[in-house]
Amino acid sequence: MKYEDIKLNDIYEIEKTITSNMVETFAEITGDKNPVHLDEEFAKNSIFKARIAHGILVVGQISAVLGMEFPGPGTIYLKQDTKFLKPVYIGEKIKISVEVKEKYDEKSRILLSTKVFNEKGKLAVDGEALVLFKGE
Amino acid sequence: MKYEDIKLNDIYEIEKTITSNMVETFAEITGDKNPVHLDEEFAKNSIFKARIAHGILVVGQISAVLGMEFPGPGTIYLKQDTKFLKPVYIGEKIKISVEVKEKYDEKSRILLSTKVFNEKGKLAVDGEALVLFKGE
Numbered sequence: 001m002k003y004e005d006i007k008l009n010d011i012y013e014i015e016k017t018i019t020s021n022m023v024e025t026f027a028e029i030t031g032d033k034n035p036v037h038l039d040e041e042f043a044k045n046s047i048f049k050a051r052i053a054h055g056i057l058v059v060g061q062i063s064a065v066l067g068m069e070f071p072g073p074g075t076i077y078l079k080q081d082t083k084f085l086k087p088v089y090i091g092e093k094i095k096i097s098v099e100v101k102e103k104y105d106e107k108s109r110i111l112l113s114t115k116v117f118n119e120k121g122k123l124a125v126d127g128e129a130l131v132l133f134k135g136e
Numbered sequence: 137m138k139y140e141d142i143k144l145n146d147i148y149e150i151e152k153t154i155t156s157n158m159v160e161t162f163a164e165i166t167g168d169k170n171p172v173h174l175d176e177e178f179a180k181n182s183i184f185k186a187r188i189a190h191g192i193l194v195v196g197q198i199s200a201v202l203g204m205e206f207p208g209p210g211t212i213y214l215k216q217d218t219k220f221l222k223p224v225y226i227g228e229k230i231k232i233s234v235e236v237k238e239k240y241d242e243k244s245r246i247l248l249s250t251k252v253f254n255e256k257g258k259l260a261v262d263g264e265a266l267v268l269f270k271g272e
Contacts, residue, residue: 021165030200032199032203032204054196056199057166060162060166060192061166061167064167077220080218081216081218082215082216
């Protein structure tokens with residue numbers, strides 16, 4: 001994709017399921033072994049009532065969309081802001097939605113809204129990314 | 137740790153090395169297989185000159201500190217803002233620094249600055265986290 005092909009308000013959406021394996025592996029490579037992510041029994045008695053994914057693992061799914069799909073190869077991450085509004089549960093199918101909010105032509109930068117919806121369609125993670133994108 | 141034990145300007149710092157295995161595993165669980173992270177030859181010819189870690193993998197190390205060490209167990213992530221200022225290279229020893237900037241007692245919330253320094257001591261990732269923390 002070329003910088004010129006990206007238009008204001010363009011939206012890219014994709015669905016993905018957060019698996020138990022993804023959460024356990026993320027716990028290994030970061031060291032975040034909070035039992036709310038790993039221990040079914042502990043999680044059941046927490047305010048979440050079941051095991052949840054690490055927030056940053058969910059943000060990693062956004063990052064993968066930016067780097068691989070939209071805008072895709074050539075994207076350099078400058079900024080990512082995120083608000084964690086609702087938990088994402090293990091096995092939950094999420095929808096990642098990326099929308100072009102601003103283009104700064106002189107610097108080849110793009111401001112994108114980055115939203116993650118849970119299986120019930122509620123906004124789970126809200127945020128914004130700023131990327132440098134000169135195209136492939 | 138209890139909410140009351142946390143004081144304004146308290147700083148927690150830890151060093152950690154980002155390994156090739158961590159980067160390859162993160163690529164698997166997110167799908168972000170950008171060759172700048174995985175392909176030595178490709179990375180050598182990129183503006184980075186060598187393989188770099190995924191930005192969000194580095195943020196995952198911050199998240200692990202918040203959830204496991206400082207403030208530690210009981211932390212609920214509300215917000216994480218990050219600016220990616222410099223790349224973090226594979227095999228690089230980073231320093232993660234978390235500092236208490238504000239406490240909102242009535243809501244048991246803490247605002248923390250979250251910084252990651254590269255091996256040369258330069259700020260690589262700057263940011264801020266807002267957490268809910270009622271203590272253990």
